[in-house]
Amino acid sequence: MSEAVRVRELSKRFGSVRAVDAMSWSAHLGRVTAVLGPNGAGKTTTMEILEGLQRPDAGVAEVLGVDPWDASPEHRARVGVMLQDGGLPNGAKPIRLLRHLAALYADPLDVTELAHRLGIDAFAGTTVRRLSGGQRQRVALAAALVGDPDVLFLDEPTAGLDPHARLDVWSLVREWRDRGAAVVVTTHSFEEAERLADDVVVIAHGRVAAEGSLAEVVGGGRLEDVYFAVTTKEQTR
């Protein structure tokens, strides 16, 4: 398996809070890795370090062998990111925004086709400000995909989506995995992780509480039971 994301002894503090505390895990090309953990466990901080948006205090964070903090524009073009709040400009219209983003890449996807796949053409002329939460989510996902990335970071991509839209997102995630990309998805949904993930990383208190293939982690049981067993309150530092 080819390692696309490498986290080793990674640490990041905010004052007295150890948001990420000597964390180590990997994600691989051609696999979906689900990252789970309670609120405040350090998932978003870790993802932001891997996206080059935050600088760690110590340890190694590498994406495709590169430190994301010092990454070149060419490297960044190989990485797709969907942030939790979408991060979309409020005044933009979805298709225009996607065409604008597509123009930044050497070999982008066909925007018309992508928008159609995600049902964006139905609200293509509406500004982001007026879109529903689920509609924004779809545009944010399209923005992450338009550069045809090799590594895709999705922070809670289906939170707030209706069941049809969740299926659409899952099928796109699988498609990218099958094209050989490494897809890293944070989620609070056991169903999502069990349906989608090849590999699972459970984080608690800034550390890895369980890691492995889905089958290894659940060991014939349910992910939910493993999660509650490894993220109990007694594990508080």
Ligand SMILES: Nc1ncnc2c1ncn2[C@@H]1O[C@H](COP(=O)(O)OP(=O)(O)OP(=O)(O)O)[C@@H](O)[C@H]1O
């Ligand atoms: N910029 C910041 N300043 C201070 N504290 C922060 C900052 N960013 C994160 N933290 C703290 O670091 C810890 C980890 O936060 P993080 O957002 O990474 O958790 P999370 O696992 O993504 O949680 P959630 O599931 O709620 O999204 C929390 O205690 C949070 O309050």
